[in-house]
Amino acid sequence: MFKKFSTATDISGSTPVKSSVQRQLRATILSQWKIEPETLESIWPKKEGLVHVKCREHISIYTVNSRPIFFQHFDSPLVPTLRILHQYPYILPKVQIDRGAIRFLLAGAHMMCPGLTSKGGWLPPAEEDLPGGTLVAIFAEGKEHAAGIGITKLSTEDMKKINKNVGVETVAYLGDDLWSVKSL
Amino acid sequence: MGKKQRAAAAAAPAPGPEEAESSTAPAAEPRLPVEVIYCGVCGWPLEYCEFGSTFTRCKEWLGAEHSELFDKYYSEDALAAKLGTISLEAQSKLEEDTAKKEAKAEARAEAELKKKMESQVVIKRVERTKRKHVTVISGLDKFGIDLKKAAKQFASKFATGASVSKVTAGATDDEIVVQGDVCYEILEMIEDGVGILKGVPADNVEIVEDKKKKGGN
């Protein structure tokens, strides 16, 4: 999503978000992320205004005090930035890729099922099956911090069964063009 | 040290969904963020430096800035553990790739620097009317200067108007136009590396005078 993205040319404008819309977004986050209201409040205090940065191809980045906090593509789930996920790693369900897949992720590729089902990979057990379309943190074998964020293309149980093609679509990764943007 | 310990404690267990559930219960206080140490060279978490294009410099930086962490990532044991489930063959392929990436990035950086050092900044005095002049500065963008900010700096320094004007639509070689004749003052600012102008080599600056409004060619 943030491949060949440039803050100089791909941003069409930024506007403060109306408070009614802010309330909606806050509620959406509380339902989509596993985050306590108090913790969300410390990332995005109610008294700080949220700013909507409109970008090309229906990408919206939301900032608090010019710091990007989350983004959205069309009506996708609200995706925390990778820096936020590093600070609060438990807010998204986890999947893990094996070491061999790391360099592909860091080049922006979508994650194939075998990289998630192999010995170095990890998917939740059957009783915690994640349906397709779930926002997940992509951890990596032998690494402490997440390397990316993705959306499952099929359920994690189906990934184990089918075990080929793309399992998780990458929406953010270490070193993409949003990673380098610390303030907007 | 307190900070680091907290960060390590919070990050140590890979946060599986089950754990997150059980610990969410009565948290009236916000949870403290994990403090991640990012590499001063590539900007990634230290453990990912090996996948970047500046691995050698990253390691040097870590050794100098956080020598206490160096062993955590690069001791024999750490390197052996890191291999994980990857085959030796795949690992050596990875190392080869990293070395290649590094060489490429270095070559690119060198070429960019060379190009930069060859670019010229031109300060031109242009006659608008008999007694009025403007000063046009071009080429600053080649040195990575934000033209809008530079124009602002000129405007406040000379208490005059300064703006960025597009030479042609969509062009990347925009100019800054400052009201009045301030050629030599601007040259001086560049020589002194004032504010945002830091890093522009004065040797690459040229002052030219343009008497006529429009030349024949």
Ligand SMILES: [Zn+2]
């Ligand atoms: Zn590094």
